[in-house]
Amino acid sequence: MVDAHRTFVIVGGGLAGAKAAETLRAEGFRGRVILIGDERDHPYERPPLSKGYLSGTAGRDSVFVHDPGWYTAAGVELHLGQPAVRLDREAKAVELGDGTPIHYDALLLATGAEPRRLDVPGTGLAGVHHLRRLAHADRLRGTLAGLGRDNGHLVIAGGGRIGLEVAAAARTYGAEVTVIEPHPTPLHPVLGPELGAVLTDLHGEHGVRFRFGAGIAEIVGQDSQVLAVRTDDGDEHPAHAVLAAVGAAPRVALARSAGLELAEEPVGGIAVDASLRTGDPYVYAAGDVAAVHHPLFGARLRVEHWANALNGGPAAARAMLGREVVYDRVPYFFSDQYGVSMEYSGWAPPGSYDEVVVRGDPGRREFLAFWLNGGRVLAGLNMNVRDVTGPVQELIRSGREVDRERLADPSVPLASVAAG
Structure with a gap:
């Protein structure tokens, strides 16, 4: 009661x-x-x-x-x-x-x-999408299916997590996809140049085209429909729909x-x-x-x-309820693209780390990567390596300096690296 x-x-x-x-x-x-x-x-x-x-x-x-x-x-x-x-x-x-x-x-x-909006001409056209709410997904899902049937083009503004996941979904429907990203690699503020290239290659193998170092200057349309996207470097890209994935x-x-x-x-x-x-x-x-x-x-x-x-x-x-609470969980996100799973733990913004240590083979997309500062782990990424989030987060929590060679050696259990 x-x-x-x-x-x-x-x-x-x-x-x-x-x-x-x-x-x-x-x-x-x-x-x-x-x-x-x-x-x-x-x-x-x-x-x-x-x-x-x-x-x-x-x-x-x-x-x-x-x-x-x-x-x-x-x-x-x-x-x-x-x-x-x-x-x-x-x-x-x-x-x-x-x-x-x-x-x-x-x-x-x-x-x-x-979702943040694009501040460029043409954002009011019917074919411009955002993705934050269920109603947005309902509408975008129908659009992707239509693009796939008609060999249509989707242009995505932003190569972050949402942009990449939508790119992967669009390709499953058969839509043509171009991602326009001002940074030099996807997820650049999170992964940096060291690991962003792995995602570039993954999406490239599935037919996604990237335009790095550019932003959208105008969405061109007629009768409320999207026809093309112009970038600030003067190029024009065919488009029948646009997704603004430029953050929230x-x-x-x-x-x-x-x-x-x-x-x-x-x-x-x-x-x-x-x-x-x-x-x-x-x-x-x-x-x-x-x-x-x-x-x-x-x-x-x-x-x-x-x-x-x-x-x-x-x-x-x-x-x-008056309980004693200290919210200190390690930041975490996951992503799935083309059957490749990725988990990221920690916080390593640009300029905060001085070294990236890789364990495994990025070429096979089966590896771990660690962002270090002064030998201490700030963040870790595991791609297609299961059940390691706990040890990765313990390395971050410990704040201890790690042995880089042991950290990079797949034969050394992560738990023993975390234990010092």
Whole structure:
């Protein structure tokens, strides 16, 4: 039975919000749990939108965090298709788009992020896509199928994780694909030039064309349809559809208007401490929007990946219940492209590392790579090597200097390297 004397409100209908609601009930909270989402769909996970669901290997129902009946059974009140438009911290209330105020005793902001737009002529054409929401994936999936049937061209602005995964999905439908990327390699800010070439070769083998060192200057169209893309170096590329995969911006409007502290750019997001609490003791943030002061790295990080939502939502829920929480998980993401699996753990932005150590054979796409600074592992990538995420993350957590030769030797168990 729900005890109506306490109300916990979650703003955000994604994975972080849904897992927070689940954790509140699992931890014994008997008060009201209200989840507010501005989409009409029940909370869902985002990785399938650029992976299995987009490529057609997974059904639409596979994306949802819980069966719709779970929310009723768990006593979680849903306000779907209703954005939260105002936060009154003094009154401890959230106002919905229809004017309804909802009181809270504790509030979790899991508002996520939204795709960045291209600031060039032609972005309003019907064939320009973004990929962040389930509705975006529904539309893009139909477009890719049509391009495949008609030998059509997809131009992707951005060679990051989403851009590459959509490129792989598009090729499974038979669409022609060109990726336009200002950096010299795909995923360059994460992998650097040392490993980006591996992904260039992988996609090249599957027929994807890259145009590095350029950006989109104009999307050319007629009668609202896309015809071509012009790059800032003067080239023109045929296109029947365009995907803008140029990153995402944290959705902070609600927090900003309420006077909550925001993290400085380029991190952005809502500033929270290691317990995911904002400067307001009754307001927390988790998932893509949360800029956490990370105890392990001694810096404020904002991580836009599935694992952060999966783990951050429950951590925030426990903090809301008064539990002692230190959110210090090693940042992590995974990607699947053409059957090649890749997992990345850690944080090694450009300029933070002085060496990359490789274990295995990148040419066979079966290897590990480690980004080091002063002999200490900052981040690690495993490609088509299974069950090593734990040891990789332990190397990062230990902060100890490693023996580079042992680290590079596949015959030496990673666990023994981590153990020193």
